[in-house]
Amino acid sequence: MDAIQVHDKTFVPYISAADIAEKIKEIASQISKDYEGKRPLFIAVLNGSFIFASDLFRRLNIDAEISFIKLASYKGTTSTGNVITAIGLEESLHQRHVILLEDIIDTGKTLHEFLPQLQHQGPASIEVAALLTKPDALKFPVHPKYSGFEIPNKFVVGYGLDYDGLGRNIPGIYQLG
Ligand code: 5GP
Numbered sequence: 602m603d604a605i606q607v608h609d610k611t612f613v614p615y616i617s618a619a620d621i622a623e624k625i626k627e628i629a630s631q632i633s634k635d636y637e638g639k640r641p642l643f644i645a646v647l648n649g650s651f652i653f654a655s656d657l658f659r660r661l662n663i664d665a666e667i668s669f670i671k672l673a674s675y676k677g678t679t680s681t682g683n684v685i686t687a688i689g690l691e692e693s694l695h696q697r698h699v700i701l702l703e704d705i706i707d708t709g710k711t712l713h714e715f716l717p718q719l720q721h722q723g724p725a726s727i728e729v730a731a732l733l734t735k736p737d738a739l740k741f742p743v744h745p746k747y748s749g750f751e752i753p754n755k756f757v758v759g760y761g762l763d764y765d766g767l768g769r770n771i772p773g774i775y776q777l778g
C-alpha cells in the first residue's frame with residue numbers, strides 16, 4: 602500500500618483491509634457466542650461506524666437487530682458543558698441486550714456522556730464494540746468489551762473514518778504521516 606493524499610494531508614498505510622476483515626470475523630464470532638439466544642440490539646453511531654457496522658453485522662450467525670443513530674452535541678444552558686442527544690433512536694431499549702458500535706474511541710468523552718442516557722431506558726445490558734481505541738488519548742472511563750485494534754494517538758482515516766468529509770471509502774486504515 603502506498604501513502605495517500607486526503608485534502609492537504611498525507612496519510613500512510615496502517616491497518617490493511619485484510620487485517621480488519623480478519624479482526625471483525627473474530628469479534629463477530631465472539632459476539633455470536635456471547636449473545637446466542639439473547640437477540641441483541643446493535644446501535645451503530647453514524648457516520649463513522651457505518652462500514653464497521655455493516656461488515657460486523659453480516660458476520661453474525663445469531664438473531665440480531667440493528668439501528669442507526671447520530672449524536673448531536675448542544676451547548677448546555679449551564680456551565681456543565683455540552684449535552685449529547687441521539688437522533689434516530691426509535692426502538693425501546695427496555696430489557697434489551699444492547700451493543701453500541703463505534704468506529705473509534707479517542708478521549709472517551711462522547712460515550713462517557715451518552716451511555717448513561719441509554720442506561721436510563723433500563724436495558725438488560727449495554728456493552729460497547731469499537732473498531733479502534735487510542736489508550737493514550739483516553740480521558741474518560743470507557744472500556745469497550747469488544748475492541749478491534751489499540752492504536753497510537755495519531756489521526757487516522759479510512760474504513761468509514763473521515764478527514765473533513767473525505768476518506769471514508771478507503772478500504773484500509775491510514776495514519777497521518
Ligand atoms: P471521543 O469522544 O472518544 O474523544 O471521540 C470520538 C469521536 O471522535 C469518534 O467517534 C470520531 O468521530 C472522532 N475521532 C477521534 N479520533 C479520530 C481519528 O483518529 N480519526 C477520525 N477520522 N475521527 C476520529
Ligand code: MG
Nearest residue numbers: 646647649704
Ligand atoms: Mg464517531
